[in-house]
Amino acid sequence: MINQYLEIVVRSISVYFFMILALRLFGKKQLSQLNTADVILILLISNSVQNAMVGENTSLTGGIVAALALFVINFSFKKIMQHSKLIKNFIQDKPEILIHNGHLFFRTLTRIGITDDELKEAMREHGVEFYKDVKLAMFEIDGSISIISGNTNLKQTHHKRKIHKTLRNVNT
Known part of the structure:
Protein backbone atom coordinates (compact mmCIF):
# COMPACT_ATOMS: atom_id res chain seq x y z
CA MET A 1 0.00 0.00 0.00
CA ILE A 2 2.87 2.39 0.79
CA ASN A 3 4.38 1.59 -2.63
CA GLN A 4 1.12 2.63 -4.27
CA TYR A 5 1.26 6.07 -2.61
CA LEU A 6 4.98 6.40 -3.22
CA GLU A 7 4.25 5.79 -6.89
CA ILE A 8 1.68 8.62 -6.82
CA VAL A 9 4.28 10.93 -5.25
CA VAL A 10 6.88 10.06 -7.91
CA ARG A 11 4.31 10.42 -10.71
CA SER A 12 3.10 13.78 -9.37
CA ILE A 13 6.64 15.15 -9.06
CA SER A 14 7.42 13.95 -12.59
CA VAL A 15 4.34 15.69 -13.98
CA TYR A 16 5.20 18.84 -12.02
CA PHE A 17 8.68 19.04 -13.56
CA PHE A 18 7.31 18.23 -17.01
CA MET A 19 4.83 21.13 -16.67
CA ILE A 20 7.59 23.48 -15.46
CA LEU A 21 9.70 22.57 -18.48
CA ALA A 22 6.79 22.72 -20.95
CA LEU A 23 5.61 26.10 -19.70
CA ARG A 24 9.18 27.39 -19.81
CA LEU A 25 9.59 26.24 -23.40
CA PHE A 26 6.19 27.54 -24.53
CA GLY A 27 6.46 30.75 -22.55
CA LYS A 28 5.55 31.74 -19.03
CA LYS A 29 4.94 35.44 -19.36
CA GLN A 30 1.47 34.92 -20.63
CA LEU A 31 -0.02 33.74 -17.37
CA SER A 32 -0.36 37.32 -16.16
CA GLN A 33 -3.88 37.41 -17.58
CA LEU A 34 -5.60 34.48 -19.18
CA ASN A 35 -7.99 34.60 -22.08
CA THR A 36 -10.64 31.97 -22.82
CA ALA A 37 -8.29 29.75 -24.85
CA ASP A 38 -5.71 29.82 -22.02
CA VAL A 39 -8.28 28.78 -19.41
CA ILE A 40 -9.46 25.94 -21.66
CA LEU A 41 -5.86 24.84 -22.19
CA ILE A 42 -5.19 24.79 -18.44
CA LEU A 43 -8.36 22.78 -17.79
CA LEU A 44 -7.48 20.27 -20.51
CA ILE A 45 -3.89 19.95 -19.29
CA SER A 46 -5.03 19.37 -15.72
CA ASN A 47 -7.44 16.69 -16.89
CA SER A 48 -4.83 15.03 -19.11
CA VAL A 49 -2.17 14.82 -16.39
CA GLN A 50 -4.50 13.65 -13.61
CA ASN A 51 -4.29 10.00 -14.62
CA ALA A 52 -0.54 10.31 -15.11
CA MET A 53 -0.26 11.35 -11.46
CA VAL A 54 -2.64 8.96 -9.71
CA GLY A 55 -2.74 6.06 -12.15
CA GLU A 56 -5.61 3.73 -11.37
CA ASN A 57 -5.94 4.98 -7.79
CA THR A 58 -8.95 7.27 -7.87
CA SER A 59 -9.46 7.18 -4.11
CA LEU A 60 -9.70 10.27 -1.94
CA THR A 61 -6.41 9.31 -0.30
CA GLY A 62 -4.71 8.98 -3.69
CA GLY A 63 -5.92 12.46 -4.69
CA ILE A 64 -4.78 13.95 -1.40
CA VAL A 65 -1.36 12.28 -1.71
CA ALA A 66 -0.98 13.69 -5.26
CA ALA A 67 -2.03 17.19 -4.14
CA LEU A 68 0.24 17.05 -1.10
CA ALA A 69 3.17 15.95 -3.28
CA LEU A 70 2.51 18.91 -5.61
CA PHE A 71 2.36 21.37 -2.72
CA VAL A 72 5.58 20.00 -1.20
CA ILE A 73 7.51 19.97 -4.48
CA ASN A 74 6.28 23.47 -5.37
CA PHE A 75 7.31 24.81 -1.96
CA SER A 76 10.67 23.03 -2.20
CA PHE A 77 11.27 24.21 -5.77
CA LYS A 78 10.62 27.83 -4.77
CA LYS A 79 13.14 27.50 -1.93
CA ILE A 80 15.69 26.00 -4.33
CA MET A 81 15.12 28.88 -6.75
CA GLN A 82 15.83 31.35 -3.93
CA HIS A 83 19.23 29.75 -3.36
CA SER A 84 20.24 28.77 -6.91
CA LYS A 85 20.81 31.50 -9.47
CA LEU A 86 21.22 28.92 -12.24
CA ILE A 87 17.80 27.37 -11.68
CA LYS A 88 16.15 30.74 -11.07
CA ASN A 89 17.59 32.15 -14.30
CA PHE A 90 16.38 29.11 -16.25
CA ILE A 91 12.84 29.26 -14.88
CA GLN A 92 12.33 32.98 -14.41
Whole structure:
Protein backbone atom coordinates (compact mmCIF):
# COMPACT_ATOMS: atom_id res chain seq x y z
CA MET A 1 0.00 0.00 0.00
CA ILE A 2 2.87 2.39 0.79
CA ASN A 3 4.38 1.59 -2.63
CA GLN A 4 1.12 2.63 -4.27
CA TYR A 5 1.26 6.07 -2.61
CA LEU A 6 4.98 6.40 -3.22
CA GLU A 7 4.25 5.79 -6.89
CA ILE A 8 1.68 8.62 -6.82
CA VAL A 9 4.28 10.93 -5.25
CA VAL A 10 6.88 10.06 -7.91
CA ARG A 11 4.31 10.42 -10.71
CA SER A 12 3.10 13.78 -9.37
CA ILE A 13 6.64 15.15 -9.06
CA SER A 14 7.42 13.95 -12.59
CA VAL A 15 4.34 15.69 -13.98
CA TYR A 16 5.20 18.84 -12.02
CA PHE A 17 8.68 19.04 -13.56
CA PHE A 18 7.31 18.23 -17.01
CA MET A 19 4.83 21.13 -16.67
CA ILE A 20 7.59 23.48 -15.46
CA LEU A 21 9.70 22.57 -18.48
CA ALA A 22 6.79 22.72 -20.95
CA LEU A 23 5.61 26.10 -19.70
CA ARG A 24 9.18 27.39 -19.81
CA LEU A 25 9.59 26.24 -23.40
CA PHE A 26 6.19 27.54 -24.53
CA GLY A 27 6.46 30.75 -22.55
CA LYS A 28 5.55 31.74 -19.03
CA LYS A 29 4.94 35.44 -19.36
CA GLN A 30 1.47 34.92 -20.63
CA LEU A 31 -0.02 33.74 -17.37
CA SER A 32 -0.36 37.32 -16.16
CA GLN A 33 -3.88 37.41 -17.58
CA LEU A 34 -5.60 34.48 -19.18
CA ASN A 35 -7.99 34.60 -22.08
CA THR A 36 -10.64 31.97 -22.82
CA ALA A 37 -8.29 29.75 -24.85
CA ASP A 38 -5.71 29.82 -22.02
CA VAL A 39 -8.28 28.78 -19.41
CA ILE A 40 -9.46 25.94 -21.66
CA LEU A 41 -5.86 24.84 -22.19
CA ILE A 42 -5.19 24.79 -18.44
CA LEU A 43 -8.36 22.78 -17.79
CA LEU A 44 -7.48 20.27 -20.51
CA ILE A 45 -3.89 19.95 -19.29
CA SER A 46 -5.03 19.37 -15.72
CA ASN A 47 -7.44 16.69 -16.89
CA SER A 48 -4.83 15.03 -19.11
CA VAL A 49 -2.17 14.82 -16.39
CA GLN A 50 -4.50 13.65 -13.61
CA ASN A 51 -4.29 10.00 -14.62
CA ALA A 52 -0.54 10.31 -15.11
CA MET A 53 -0.26 11.35 -11.46
CA VAL A 54 -2.64 8.96 -9.71
CA GLY A 55 -2.74 6.06 -12.15
CA GLU A 56 -5.61 3.73 -11.37
CA ASN A 57 -5.94 4.98 -7.79
CA THR A 58 -8.95 7.27 -7.87
CA SER A 59 -9.46 7.18 -4.11
CA LEU A 60 -9.70 10.27 -1.94
CA THR A 61 -6.41 9.31 -0.30
CA GLY A 62 -4.71 8.98 -3.69
CA GLY A 63 -5.92 12.46 -4.69
CA ILE A 64 -4.78 13.95 -1.40
CA VAL A 65 -1.36 12.28 -1.71
CA ALA A 66 -0.98 13.69 -5.26
CA ALA A 67 -2.03 17.19 -4.14
CA LEU A 68 0.24 17.05 -1.10
CA ALA A 69 3.17 15.95 -3.28
CA LEU A 70 2.51 18.91 -5.61
CA PHE A 71 2.36 21.37 -2.72
CA VAL A 72 5.58 20.00 -1.20
CA ILE A 73 7.51 19.97 -4.48
CA ASN A 74 6.28 23.47 -5.37
CA PHE A 75 7.31 24.81 -1.96
CA SER A 76 10.67 23.03 -2.20
CA PHE A 77 11.27 24.21 -5.77
CA LYS A 78 10.62 27.83 -4.77
CA LYS A 79 13.14 27.50 -1.93
CA ILE A 80 15.69 26.00 -4.33
CA MET A 81 15.12 28.88 -6.75
CA GLN A 82 15.83 31.35 -3.93
CA HIS A 83 19.23 29.75 -3.36
CA SER A 84 20.24 28.77 -6.91
CA LYS A 85 20.81 31.50 -9.47
CA LEU A 86 21.22 28.92 -12.24
CA ILE A 87 17.80 27.37 -11.68
CA LYS A 88 16.15 30.74 -11.07
CA ASN A 89 17.59 32.15 -14.30
CA PHE A 90 16.38 29.11 -16.25
CA ILE A 91 12.84 29.26 -14.88
CA GLN A 92 12.33 32.98 -14.41
CA ASP A 93 12.91 35.56 -17.14
CA LYS A 94 14.44 38.93 -16.51
CA PRO A 95 12.45 42.16 -16.82
CA GLU A 96 12.63 43.68 -20.32
CA ILE A 97 12.94 47.36 -21.23
CA LEU A 98 10.17 48.39 -23.62
CA ILE A 99 10.68 52.17 -23.67
CA HIS A 100 13.58 54.22 -22.36
CA ASN A 101 13.43 58.02 -22.43
CA GLY A 102 10.72 57.95 -25.10
CA HIS A 103 12.63 55.51 -27.34
CA LEU A 104 10.74 52.28 -28.14
CA PHE A 105 12.62 48.99 -28.24
CA PHE A 106 10.84 47.50 -31.26
CA ARG A 107 12.81 44.23 -31.28
CA THR A 108 11.91 43.54 -27.67
CA LEU A 109 8.25 44.43 -28.25
CA THR A 110 8.12 42.10 -31.26
CA ARG A 111 9.97 39.25 -29.52
CA ILE A 112 7.70 39.39 -26.49
CA GLY A 113 4.59 39.90 -28.62
CA ILE A 114 3.36 43.15 -27.13
CA THR A 115 1.19 45.06 -29.57
CA ASP A 116 1.08 48.82 -29.98
CA ASP A 117 -2.47 48.80 -28.58
CA GLU A 118 -1.40 46.91 -25.45
CA LEU A 119 1.48 49.30 -24.84
CA LYS A 120 -0.73 52.35 -25.36
CA GLU A 121 -3.34 50.88 -23.00
CA ALA A 122 -0.68 50.46 -20.30
CA MET A 123 0.48 54.02 -20.87
CA ARG A 124 -3.07 55.39 -20.57
CA GLU A 125 -3.57 53.45 -17.33
CA HIS A 126 -0.45 55.17 -16.04
CA GLY A 127 -1.71 58.57 -17.17
CA VAL A 128 0.79 58.90 -20.02
CA GLU A 129 -0.40 59.86 -23.49
CA PHE A 130 2.75 59.95 -25.64
CA TYR A 131 5.78 57.67 -25.94
CA LYS A 132 8.07 60.68 -25.56
CA ASP A 133 6.70 61.19 -22.03
CA VAL A 134 7.71 57.70 -20.90
CA LYS A 135 10.94 57.70 -18.94
CA LEU A 136 10.93 53.90 -18.54
CA ALA A 137 8.51 51.13 -19.47
CA MET A 138 9.36 47.63 -18.27
CA PHE A 139 7.83 44.27 -19.04
CA GLU A 140 8.04 42.65 -15.62
CA ILE A 141 8.64 38.96 -14.90
CA ASP A 142 5.00 38.52 -13.85
CA GLY A 143 3.75 39.74 -17.25
CA SER A 144 2.81 43.24 -16.10
CA ILE A 145 3.95 46.46 -17.72
CA SER A 146 5.39 49.06 -15.36
CA ILE A 147 5.64 52.62 -16.62
CA ILE A 148 7.53 55.53 -15.09
CA SER A 149 6.95 58.94 -16.58
CA GLY A 150 9.00 62.06 -16.21
CA ASN A 151 5.94 63.81 -14.78
CA THR A 152 5.92 63.51 -10.98
CA ASN A 153 2.27 64.64 -10.85
CA LEU A 154 1.03 61.54 -12.67
CA LYS A 155 -0.25 58.58 -10.68
CA GLN A 156 1.82 55.46 -11.30
CA THR A 157 -0.30 52.30 -11.43
CA HIS A 158 0.29 48.63 -12.13
CA HIS A 159 -0.92 47.35 -15.52
CA LYS A 160 -1.58 43.67 -16.20
CA ARG A 161 -1.13 42.80 -19.86
CA LYS A 162 -3.98 41.02 -21.61
CA ILE A 163 -2.75 37.95 -23.40
CA HIS A 164 -4.01 36.76 -26.77
CA LYS A 165 -1.87 33.65 -27.31
CA THR A 166 -1.47 30.33 -25.56
CA LEU A 167 0.59 29.98 -22.42
CA ARG A 168 4.13 31.29 -22.76
CA ASN A 169 5.58 31.73 -19.30
CA VAL A 170 4.80 30.95 -15.68
CA ASN A 171 6.18 32.10 -12.39
CA THR A 172 6.30 29.41 -9.90
